Amino acid sequence: MVDITQPAHLRRAFSIYDKKIRxxxxxxxxxxxxxxxxxxxxxxxxxxxxxxxxxxTFDFWNQTAGFQINQTLIPYDTLSSYGQAFWVGVANxxxxxALGILLATILGFLxxxxxxSHNWIVAKVxxxxxxxxxxxxLLLQLxxxxxxxxxxxxxxxxxxxLPGGIYxxxxxxxLPAVEFHxxxxxxGMAIVAAAxxxxxxxxxxxxxxxxxGKQLPVLVVHLLLLTGLPLVAYVGAGSPWSFTYPxxxxxxxxxxxxxxxxxxALLIGLSVYTASxxxxxxxxxxxxxxxxxxxxxxALGLPKGKTLRLVVVPQAxxxxxxxxxxxxxxxxxxxxxxxxxxxxDLVQVFAGSVLNQTxxxxxxxxxxxVVYLVISLITSAAMxxxxxxFALVER
Amino acid sequence: MRxxxxxxxxxxxxxxxxTVWAGTLDDVKAKGILTCGTNPATAGFSVPDNDGKWTGxxxxxxxxxxxxxxxxxxxxxxxxxxxxxxxxxxxxxxxxILAHNATWTxxxxxxLGIIFAGTYFYDGQGFMVRKSDNIKSAKDLDGASICVSQxxxxxLNLADYFRSNGMTFSAVGFADEDAVIKAYEEGRCDVFxxxxxxxxxxxxxxxxxxxxxVLPEIISKExxxxxxxxxxxxxxxxxxxxxxxxxxxxxxxxxxxxxxxMKDSDNPNIRRLLGVExxxxxxxxxxxxxxxxxIKQVGxxxxxxxxxxGKESPLKIERGVNALWNAGGxxxxxxxx
Numbered sequence: 081m082v083d084i085t086q087p088a089h090l091r092r093a094f095s096i097y098d099k100k101i102r103x104x105x106x107x108x109x110x111x112x113x114x115x116x117x118x119x120x121x122x123x124x125x126x127x128x129x130x131x132x133x134x135x136x137t138f139d140f141w142n143q144t145a146g147f148q149i150n151q152t153l154i155p156y157d158t159l160s161s162y163g164q165a166f167w168v169g170v171a172n173x174x175x176x177x178a179l180g181i182l183l184a185t186i187l188g189f190l191x192x193x194x195x196x197s198h199n200w201i202v203a204k205v206x207x208x209x210x211x212x213x214x215x216x217x218l219l220l221q222l223x224x225x226x227x228x229x230x231x232x233x234x235x236x237x238x239x240x241x242l243p244g245g246i247y248x249x250x251x252x253x254x255l256p257a258v259e260f261h262x263x264x265x266x267x268g269m270a271i272v273a274a275a276x277x278x279x280x281x282x283x284x285x286x287x288x289x290x291x292x293g294k295q296l297p298v299l300v301v302h303l304l305l306l307t308g309l310p311l312v313a314y315v316g317a318g319s320p321w322s323f324t325y326p327x328x329x330x331x332x333x334x335x336x337x338x339x340x341x342x343x344x345a346l347l348i349g350l351s352v353y354t355a356s357x358x359x360x361x362x363x364x365x366x367x368x369x370x371x372x373x374x375x376x377x378x379a380l381g382l383p384k385g386k387t388l389r390l391v392v393v394p395q396a397x398x399x400x401x402x403x404x405x406x407x408x409x410x411x412x413x414x415x416x417x418x419x420x421x422x423x424x425d426l427v428q429v430f431a432g433s434v435l436n437q438t439x440x441x442x443x444x445x446x447x448x449x450v451v452y453l454v455i456s457l458i459t460s461a462a463m464x465x466x467x468x469x470f471a472l473v474e475r
Numbered sequence: 476m477r478x479x480x481x482x483x484x485x486x487x488x489x490x491x492x493x494t495v496w497a498g499t500l501d502d503v504k505a506k507g508i509l510t511c512g513t514n515p516a517t518a519g520f521s522v523p524d525n526d527g528k529w530t531g532x533x534x535x536x537x538x539x540x541x542x543x544x545x546x547x548x549x550x551x552x553x554x555x556x557x558x559x560x561x562x563x564x565x566x567x568x569x570x571x572i573l574a575h576n577a578t579w580t581x582x583x584x585x586x587l588g589i590i591f592a593g594t595y596f597y598d599g600q601g602f603m604v605r606k607s608d609n610i611k612s613a614k615d616l617d618g619a620s621i622c623v624s625q626x627x628x629x630x631l632n633l634a635d636y637f638r639s640n641g642m643t644f645s646a647v648g649f650a651d652e653d654a655v656i657k658a659y660e661e662g663r664c665d666v667f668x669x670x671x672x673x674x675x676x677x678x679x680x681x682x683x684x685x686x687x688x689v690l691p692e693i694i695s696k697e698x699x700x701x702x703x704x705x706x707x708x709x710x711x712x713x714x715x716x717x718x719x720x721x722x723x724x725x726x727x728x729x730x731x732x733x734x735x736x737m738k739d740s741d742n743p744n745i746r747r748l749l750g751v752e753x754x755x756x757x758x759x760x761x762x763x764x765x766x767x768x769x770i771k772q773v774g775x776x777x778x779x780x781x782x783x784x785g786k787e788s789p790l791k792i793e794r795g796v797n798a799l800w801n802a803g804g805x806x807x808x809x810x811x812x
Binding site: 129131132133134135146147148149150158159227231232235250251329330331332334341342419420422424428432433435436437438439441 | 558559562563566582583585586587588589608616617618619620625626627630631633634635638644645646647648649650651654657658661662663665704705706
């Protein structure tokens with residue numbers, strides 16, 4: 081028995097009654113048994129596969145895939161390899177996740193803030209949005225967007241023509257494609273320069289405000305810079321790009337840029353669904369900022385909008401960011417539901433077609449798991465870095 | 476805590492021990508039921524009715540295996556599997572036998588850890604289009620968008636066909652055949668491509684069946700057959716010879732109705748088929764009446780063909796290449812002797 085009344089350095093060195101040692105023993109035991117379980121599973125899997133003649137190699141990676149994928153961000157055709165099909169899937173997953181996170185954040189903040197509005201109608205609309213959307217399973221919402229909203233659009237021959245050469249039909253949205261000519265780079269440089277000038281002006285303006293208290297018209301200058309400069313460059317370079325318009329030939333539209341309904345349905349579904357959770361996180365974050373802060377800001381004469389923007393939201397962000405990270409991770413993982421509406425994401429292309437055509441179930445599933453893990457860890461690391469910047473600096 | 480750990484360890488070891496390979500035949504006999512992986516709902520081939528009872532051509536094949544192995548055609552548990560999951564389910568032991576509309580290909584036969592046990596239906600890939608599009612030939616399909624099932628030979632044949640004819644297409648793939656059919660019906664695609672048997676099966680379930688037409692071109696060979704896991708020769712023999720029993724029974728005129736009288740036949744082929752002479756049953760590892768059970772309880776090849784997908788069914792598929800060898804077709808059972 082350890083005499084706990086004695087100071088630690090006087091106690092006997094090793095005793096299973098010592099809390100610390102006991103903890104180490106248990107943890108070591110757990111690690112060992114986990115290792116045994118994992119090894120046993122691995123050995124069993126390998127021996128089963130060998131017995132049944134299933135190859136456990138990654139030879140399939142460079143073999144010709146031989147199937148077609150409709151939406152590809154990177155070069156891919158039916159002669160490409162399974163490896164390229166994998167990257168097509170990864171790119172499509174990243175695209176829908178990134179855009180989904182962006183849209184869900186914007187929509188979620190708007191709705192979260194609206195829920196706290198003093199305008200009764202705005203507040204109730206926001207409340208009903210949250211209550212309806214977050215209580216319906218995501219899969220049903222995806223199927224709804226895909227089957228009930230996008231697919232019933234007219235066939236290509238009866239497309240709805242929108243202004244600007246845009247067509248809407250059950251094959252998606254067909255937009256004019258942009259074609260760049262010589263001089264287009266000048267416009268690109270103008271945009272970069274405008275962004276640099278705008279950033280510099282913000283720094284200058286905040287410097288002026290810190291010294292003299294005078295506020296410069298930052299927003300107006302930004303707008304002028306960011307639209308004016310590229311516009312001047314565009315005219316100066318002699319309109320360096322043109323549009324090619326889609327036209328109906330044979331079955332479908334040729335030319336132009338096509339946004340597939342599978343992509344649209346998945347993006348809308350993920351954004352709308354995740355936004356309802358983001359809204360609740362934002363509302364919670366804002367409500368957690370003490371009322372005294374708002375009252376103090378009002379007492380200083382800050383108008384409502386500025387109070388929200390400069391006093392409440394920055395404090396709320398500290399509370400909002402950690403749960404927001406979880407929602408972003410959920411959105412990324414939920415994008416794998418793409419499989420049910422035919423969007424060619426990683427799971428559909430790689431864990432679907434590639435797995436089936438090659439039969440390399442173990443290898444393909446392992447790679448898929450690793451990809452999701454890596455994407456999630458990177459997202460989470462980025463959000464943690466962001467959180468660190470907003471964390472309360474304690475002095 | 477320590478108890479939990481020993482529990483985890485023990486469970487792991489038990490799991491390890493229980494996955495040690497035993498013959499499928501022994502497993503099935505011990506369970507008393509055959510687990511058969513089949514299509515989720517393909518009219519004529521495998522469809523559950525309102526009471527959950529499965530009927531159809533490949534369903535009857537499973538029933539025949541159960542009749543031969545367990546002496547009772549009703550002792551089958553059907554596991555509906557889509558094209559994407561079917562081989563994994565067989566590899567992993569979730570099912571004892573796969574009776575799906577799976578095409579027998581070299582890579583599936585050699586690299587998936589499974590092996591095909593014959594061809595119960597000779598099929599080929601075709602195209603279904605809307606009549607209103609006024610297409611007469613698959614050569615007119617340049618630029619079409621095509622709905623397909625993922626992980627099928629359909630997906631691969633399409634790419635080959637369009638490439639060799641210098642045409643383009645846009646594939647819309649779904650994991651689940653129902654989703655493919657739905658997408659075609661709702662106009663997401665111009666074309667629905669699959670084995671012609673599946674096209675016909677899908678069409679009779681469509682609300683506006685008359686609006687679609689199957690194009691004349693058949694772009695591939697699709698021998699559909701049952702598959703079992705590799706490395707169990709006895710079980711492979713059972714799967715193979717169950718089909719051959721049904722074919723031989725048709726050839727020699729043995730039906731579910733006359734099987735008892737046929738035991739007294741003087742034809743040595745029939746006597747060996749029914750186990751009256753020779754040791755057919757014992758050789759495959761089953762009782763001497765196994766072939767009688769199959770024929771009596773399920774029927775010969777012609778009987779299951781006609782009632783599920785042929786003349787007596789809504790599908791009305793002609794025997795065509797699926798006729799017996801001596802009637803101009805490809806179906807042929809090796810001699811039983």
